[in-house]
Amino acid sequence: MARPIIVTGAAGFIGRNTVAELNARGENEIILVDELGKDEKWKDLVGLRYEDIVTPEEFLGLIEDGAFVNARSVIHLGACSATTEKDADFLVRNNYQYTRVLCNWALSNEIRFVYASSAATYGDGAEGYDDADAVTPTLKPLNMYGYSKQMFDLWALKHHLFNSAPDRSHETSGSNIVGLKYFNVFGPYEDHKGDMRSVVSKSYEQIRGTGEVKLFKSYRPEYKDGEQMRDFIYVKDAVDVTLHFALQPADAPGGLLNCGTGKARTWIDLATAVFDAMGLPPKIEFIEMPEQLQGKYQYFTQANDAKLRAAGYTKPFTSLEDGVREYIQEYYLRREG
Incomplete structure (x- = not known):
């Protein structure tokens, strides 16, 4: 058995x-x-x-x-x-x-x-x-x-x-x-997570509904609006x-x-990748961040992957653009076909 x-x-x-x-x-x-x-x-x-x-x-x-x-x-x-x-x-x-x-x-x-x-x-x-x-x-x-x-x-x-x-x-x-x-983490089968879905999923939904993506403004001078960074x-x-x-x-x-990939990318990079995957020009609006999030918001995340690599994981990671393209085109667009 x-x-x-x-x-x-x-x-x-x-x-x-x-x-x-x-x-x-x-x-x-x-x-x-x-x-x-x-x-x-x-x-x-x-x-x-x-x-x-x-x-x-x-x-x-x-x-x-x-x-x-x-x-x-x-x-x-x-x-x-x-x-x-x-x-x-x-x-x-x-x-x-x-x-x-x-x-x-x-x-x-x-x-x-x-x-x-x-x-x-x-x-x-x-x-x-x-x-x-x-x-x-x-x-x-x-x-x-x-x-x-x-x-x-x-x-x-x-x-x-x-x-x-x-x-x-x-x-x-x-x-x-x-x-x-x-x-x-972003990708297929996250729909049920509601508000905890990735911004890739939320962006696709926003673009399909209104033609644009809403991103939070920055409240720290070292980061321009949309240039907050994450390891996607x-x-x-x-x-x-x-x-x-x-x-x-x-x-x-x-x-x-x-x-994580060890490479931080901006929210603008992510939104642009979603527009590209849908064959549309980027249209982004920056909105106020809810007060309850302002003191609990990560402006930058980037995994140090040295320990992961030393532990024996050697494969390269999918680029943000390639991952978003596959996700949008092979999951959302094909499903809605």
């Missing part, structure tokens, strides 16, 4: 694309963990091949009863990813405590564990975007979502779970885990990085790693 691969958040954005890529690689023995709810998220699973789908709560009950101990890996992408979520207790339970339970279970059964951290842990970037272990405790996230992700990063560091160490407190046979700090990563690359580490043995090297 094939050893299953467990994907949490499997009906989500990165999760759905991860399952599709596993299928493309011939992997069908997959356990999906997610809540489909009452919206249309289930439609994104149509056409995928997997063994079973269970809710997060059901999954906890199953592993308590001894299920899936022969799993090959856990790819833990399930979380509340809303940066505007105000319920701190909910975020602690969902993003931190649940992750601890899964991690401890995976380690005790020598199962590879890869989980989603976030570039939101870097806060305003005052400490840079270096994923070195010594830097992680100094970071100051700007919102509770980012802090809920940092909580687990810090717990894993405290217990030496990223690399084998003689003083590690968890009694395992040298299993390591991998945390991936996803930067600004195409979801296919984010999935490839994820599977590069998830499909390794449990005792393979681990680490807390940036998952």
Whole structure:
């Protein structure tokens, strides 16, 4: 019997694309963990091949009863990813405590564990975007979502779970885990995220409806309007990085790693790429930023990818223009055909 691969958040954005890529690689023995709810998220699973789908709560009950101990890996992408979520207790339970339970279970059964951290842990970037272990405790996230992700990063560091160490407190046979700090991921199947969708998705919708894109004005003199910068990563690359580490043995090297291209681009670059993909001239309007965002806005993000490269990921990343073109033309335009 094939050893299953467990994907949490499997009906989500990165999760759905991860399952599709596993299928493309011939992997069908997959356990999906997610809540489909009452919206249309289930439609994104149509056409995928997997063994079973269970809710997060059901999954906890199953592993308590001894299920899936022969799993090959856990790819833990399930979380509340809303940066505007105000319920701190909910975020602690969902993003931190649940992750601890899964991690401890995976380690005790020598199962590879890869989980989603976030570039939101870097806060305003005052400490840079270096994923070195010594830097992680100094970071100051700007919102509770980012802090809920940092909580687990810090717990894993405290217990030496990223690399084998003689003083590690968890009694395992040298299993390591991998945390991936996803930067600004964009691509197909993010529609259900609503306001948390990428600006690529939002821009396409705006252009289709009004012929123009609205971007936030800058409130810092060193950045002109629209020249705030982000590290945008195409979801296919984010999935490839994820599977590069998830499909390794449990005792393979681990680490807390940036998952970004290492190249910051402006919002104007992004909007222009969307217009180009749609065959239209750029038309951009700059609007006021909501007050609640003004003190919690990242003006610049750029992954330091040296540690990722040193960990063995060597493939080049898709350019912003190529990723946006494929996304718009192969997903939106073909679908609306």
